[in-house]
Amino acid sequence: SQTIHQWPATLVQPVGSPLSLECTVEGTSNPNLYWYRQAAGRGLQLLFYSVGIGQISSEVPQNLSASRPQDRQFILSSKKLLLSDSGFYLCAWSAQEISYNEQFFGPGTRLTVL
Amino acid sequence: GQNIDQPTEMTATEGAIVQINCTYQTSGFNGLFWYQQHAGEAPTFLSYNVLDGLEEKGRFSSFLSRSKGYSYLLLKELQMKDSASYLCAVTDSNYQLIWGAGTKLIIKP
Numbered sequence: 142s143q144t145i146h147q148w149p150a151t152l153v154q155p156v157g158s159p160l161s162l163e164c165t166v167e168g169t170s171n172p173n174l175y176w177y178r179q180a181a182g183r184g185l186q187l188l189f190y191s192v193g194i195g196q197i198s199s200e201v202p203q204n205l206s207a208s209r210p211q212d213r214q215f216i217l218s219s220k221k222l223l224l225s226d227s228g229f230y231l232c233a234w235s236a237q238e239i240s241y242n243e244q245f246f247g248p249g250t251r252l253t254v255l
Numbered sequence: 256g257q258n259i260d261q262p263t264e265m266t267a268t269e270g271a272i273v274q275i276n277c278t279y280q281t282s283g284f285n286g287l288f289w290y291q292q293h294a295g296e297a298p299t300f301l302s303y304n305v306l307d308g309l310e311e312k313g314r315f316s317s318f319l320s321r322s323k324g325y326s327y328l329l330l331k332e333l334q335m336k337d338s339a340s341y342l343c344a345v346t347d348s349n350y351q352l353i354w355g356a357g358t359k360l361i362i363k364p
Contacts, residue, residue: 184342184356185298231297242350243288246297 143168147232147247154254160205160219162250164232167213172234174215175244176207179229191215192237227254257281259355261343266361267333275328275341275358283348289317289328290342292357298342302328330360338362 144167154160166172176188187200189207197207204223208216215232229251233244259279267273279287286305290298304310304319304326316329328341343355 182359185354187352187354190351229295241286241303242346242352243300243303244352246299249297251295 143234143245145232145234145245145247147230147250149250150248151251152253154222154252156224156254157221160217160222160226160252162217162230162232162252164215164217164247165213166215166234169213169234169236171212171237173237173242174209175233175235176215176217177231177233179231181228185231188217222254224254227252257347257353259343259345259353261341261355261358263356264359264361266363267330269333269335269362269364271333272329272331273333273360275330275343275360277326277328277343277355279324279326279343279345279353279355281345281347281353284321285346285348285350287317287319287326287346288344288352289315289326290344292340292342294339301341333362335362335364 146165174191177185178188179185189197189199191197191209194209205219229249231249232247235242235244261277288303289301291301292298302317304317307319307321309318314331319326340357340359342357344352347353
């Protein structure tokens with residue numbers, strides 16, 4: 142069966158510090174991968190998605206970046222965090238079959254920027 | 256632009272029935288998902304509709320009308336554990352998922 146891991150679960154960082162969040166998927170090959178951010182009490186905001194190694198599409202211009210160094214690894218980074226970067230970060234995967242793109246979510250990382 | 260509308264919050268009583276509506280305007284349509292999200296947790300899949308009509312799965316049912324750009328999620332025999340946010344998401348013509356902001360459902364005893 143497929144599983145998706147994210148770490149860390151919680152993170153408190155000062156403004157201006159760097160960020161690296163990691164997501165890995167097991168039990169599937171060549172998945173579509175997604176990074177979302179969810180502010181408190183709000184909906185999901187798609188940040189990045191990837192259909193393959195090294196292929197990243199950005200949905201929202203910001204001080205975040207994403208990379209996919211391996212097929213089942215997706216990394217979210219920032220060189221300098223802003224207060225507005227606080228939120229709940231979710232990684233998700235879906236199968237490459239485009240006719241049905243149910244997304245499966247990792248447990249999330251709660252980031253607080255102080 | 257693409258838009259999905261859901262009520263922000265609803266309140267219902269334990270044991271009752273509640274209907275959460277979702278209307279959408281998207282560039283194309285290739286299916287509609289409902290997800291449940293408990294506070295502080297990741298969303299989990301509830302249902303998928305691609306054809307008009309009602310899909311029933313235990314206490315939960317989901318309805319779709321493509322001509323009206325409308326769906327609803329029906330929850331029966333409400334339990335306290337059903338207190339959560341319910342997210343509507345539509346697959347557009349590019350097979351991208353467009354997410355609604357979610358409906359927070361509060362269940363009272």
